Amino acid sequence: MAPKVAEKSADFYDKQNFEGPIHHFALNAVSHLYPKKIVDVYQSVNTGVGAKVHCWHHLDYDGRHAEIEGPNADLKAIADLTCFSIDKADTxxxxxxxxxxxxxxxxxxxxxxxxxxxxxxxxxxxxxxxxxxxxxxxxxxxxxxxxxxxxxxxxxxxxxxxxxxxxxxxxxxxxxxxxxxxxxxxxxxxxxxxxxxxxxxxxxxxxx
CATH class of the missing domain: 2.60.40.1720 (Calcium-dependent cell adhesion molecule-1)
Known part of the structure; x- marks a missing residue:
């Protein structure tokens, strides 16, 4: 079971299945990891009910885009993406x-x-x-x-x-x-x- 997370935020974890150190990101936070990929740094994420994570292939919001909501125990599906932002759930x-x-x-x-x-x-x-x-x-x-x-x-x-x-x-x-x-x-x-x-x-x- 995924740990609890604040309503308008996202918690990223160093390891899959919400294990390892927690990295808390509040609403409107932006993280550009290029040349690293998101999965080079984080392996799982859980978002609050009032938040959504938008992930991108390039640091200037170009290329492939993916959205993450709720608990995601494994981030392999976004293996090629390099940056993300924390936005309201309805964005x-x-x-x-x-x-x-x-x-x-x-x-x-x-x-x-x-x-x-x-x-x-x-x-x-x-x-x-x-x-x-x-x-x-x-x-x-x-x-x-x-x-x-x-x-x-x-x-x-x-x-x-x-x-x-x-x-x-x-x-x-x-x-x-x-x-x-x-x-x-x-x-x-x-x-x-x-x-x-x-x-x-x-x-x-x-x-x-």
């Missing part, structure tokens, strides 16, 4: 994959996102199959607004600026893009899962 990670359908080369275009609580993230077109962080939303907090800048990396010209409004759909248990009003016309979006979207560049003409 949801929004992810984008940005593809170019205008005929450009990989990374010809960038999508810069200003993320609340995280900072600026840059996604490049046709940069592989991984979905990248596009926001962290708490359903209880309402709408999440993210500023968007679409740029031609060859010319340095910004094709568009706009905003994305995300909202949690409690009935369907998924994130919705809440408004198209300030969505850049050069881009389309297609749902790929409850919190994942494929963003496609369909025009490389700058907004006028």
């Amino acid at each position: 949801q990670v929004i992810q984008f994959n940005f593809v170019d359908k205008t005929g450009g080369n990989p990374k010809d275009y960038s999508l810069t996102l200003d993320l609340a609580g995280v900072g600026r993230k840059i996604l490049y077109s046709n940069d592989g199959p991984d979905y990248k962080l596009a926001g962290i939303i708490s359903p209880s907090a309402g709408t999440l607004t993210t500023a968007v800048y679409l740029r031609n990396e060859k010319s340095g010209v910004y094709l568009a600026t706009g905003s994305i409004y995300f909202k949690w759909n409690a009935e369907k248990k998924e994130v919705d893009i809440d408004s198209e009003k300030f969505w850049p016309k050069q881009l389309t979006h297609e749902r790929q899962g409850p919190t994942k979207f494929l963003i496609t560049l369909i025009s490389n003409k700058a907004s006028t």
